[in-house]
Amino acid sequence: MIGTSLVAALRGGGHEVLRLVRRRPSAPDERGWDPPAGRIDGGALDGVDAVVNLCGAGVGDKRWSDARKQVLLDSRTVPTEVLAAAVAEGGVPALVNASAIGYYGDTGDEVVDENSPSGTGFLAGLCRQWEAATAAAEGRARVVRLRTGLVIGPSGGLFGKIRPLFEFFLGGRLGDGRQYMPWISLDDAVAAIRFVVEHDVSGPVNVTSPSPVTNAEFTRTVGHALHRPTPWVAPAFALKAVLGDMAEEGLLAGQRAVPRVLEQRGFRFLHPALGAAVAAAVER
Numbered sequence: 001m002i003g004t005s006l007v008a009a010l011r012g013g014g015h016e017v018l019r020l021v022r023r024r025p026s027a028p029d030e031r032g033w034d035p036p037a038g039r040i041d042g043g044a045l046d047g048v049d050a051v052v053n054l055c056g057a058g059v060g061d062k063r064w065s066d067a068r069k070q071v072l073l074d075s076r077t078v079p080t081e082v083l084a085a086a087v088a089e090g091g092v093p094a095l096v097n098a099s100a101i102g103y104y105g106d107t108g109d110e111v112v113d114e115n116s117p118s119g120t121g122f123l124a125g126l127c128r129q130w131e132a133a134t135a136a137a138e139g140r141a142r143v144v145r146l147r148t149g150l151v152i153g154p155s156g157g158l159f160g161k162i163r164p165l166f167e168f169f170l171g172g173r174l175g176d177g178r179q180y181m182p183w184i185s186l187d188d189a190v191a192a193i194r195f196v197v198e199h200d201v202s203g204p205v206n207v208t209s210p211s212p213v214t215n216a217e218f219t220r221t222v223g224h225a226l227h228r229p230t231p232w233v234a235p236a237f238a239l240k241a242v243l244g245d246m247a248e249e250g251l252l253a254g255q256r257a258v259p260r261v262l263e264q265r266g267f268r269f270l271h272p273a274l275g276a277a278v279a280a281a282v283e284r
């Protein structure tokens with residue numbers, strides 16, 4: 001979801017982009033790699049100014065069994081360790097690595113920024129291990145950890161799963177709707193990644209809009225933008241019964257996260273308000 005748009009945006013901005021693929025490379029801009037084997041095609045990172053790593057199996061794709069949790073973890077930590085080592089060995093100046101806003105755990109109404117501590121639960125632990133997997137590159141390269149919120153784009157990601165529910169008149173609040181949802185438009189997420197590639201930023205960066213909303217407000221705004229009523233309430237007990245930990249941590253927990261670093265560094269948001277972000281996603 002993010003990578004495809006990012007490649008287009010970087011190329012549009014005059015950058016040359018190479019893509020690492022796990023299958024056999026079949027285009028001039030592709031280079032092969034095999035993360036579990038720790039292999040990257042020879043010379044793939046020669047002369048590269050920055051590596052952007054957006055790897056990870058979909059957090060909302062399947063119920064979180066123990067086996068699935070291992071896949072979610074390994075598909076993030078293993079590629080990150082391989083890339084961090086390659087960046088350090090190859091003298092690549094920057095590693096921009098995905099992480100997620102789940103790093104902070106469930107923070108209720110408290111405003112959280114990049115200085116806030118990590119929380120409890122599976123997602124927070126996953127994010128800590130994911131971020132720790134960049135260790136080999138720390139001190140050798142500029143390392144950015146992208147703590148991204150819910151990305152609002154035309155398709156893909158969790159929003160890509162939520163949107164059809166609203167379109168089929170099934171949109172509704174989750175639990176009591178008071179949990180905060182840190183979100184960002186796809187255009188802004190891509191622009192923010194390009195911004196940290198091009199500027200001397202390092203450390204954690206909240207990739208979220210300046211205006212996180214509660215789930216109740218999110219539901220109303222998305223319903224309004226899609227011209228659909230949102231009368232339903234998915235009770236917390238039912239979500240937990242059907243989705244287990246994923247409901248508890250992914251849907252019923254929240255973070256009132258703000259993009260302190262991006263704002264301090266002068267990043268300008270194209271879609272600071274949720275309604276405009278949803279409208280932009282729907283228009284595509």
Ligand SMILES: NC(=O)c1ccc[n+]([C@@H]2O[C@H](COP(=O)([O-])OP(=O)(O)OC[C@H]3O[C@@H](n4cnc5c(N)ncnc54)[C@H](OP(=O)(O)O)[C@@H]3O)[C@@H](O)[C@H]2O)c1
Pocket residue numbers: 001002003022035054055056057058059074075076079098099100101148149150151152156157158159
């Ligand atoms: N979208 C969001 O709302 C959101 C929010 C917070 C954080 N993030 C994080 O941002 C990153 C990009 O998100 P996205 O929505 O663009 O995800 P996406 O569309 O699902 O793309 C994930 C990428 O990870 C690769 N991948 C999956 N398993 C892998 C493995 N075992 N080894 C190596 N690569 C693997 C996939 O490669 P193939 O194409 O080869 O399958 C794909 O290119 C992810 O790490 C995600 O957790 C996203």
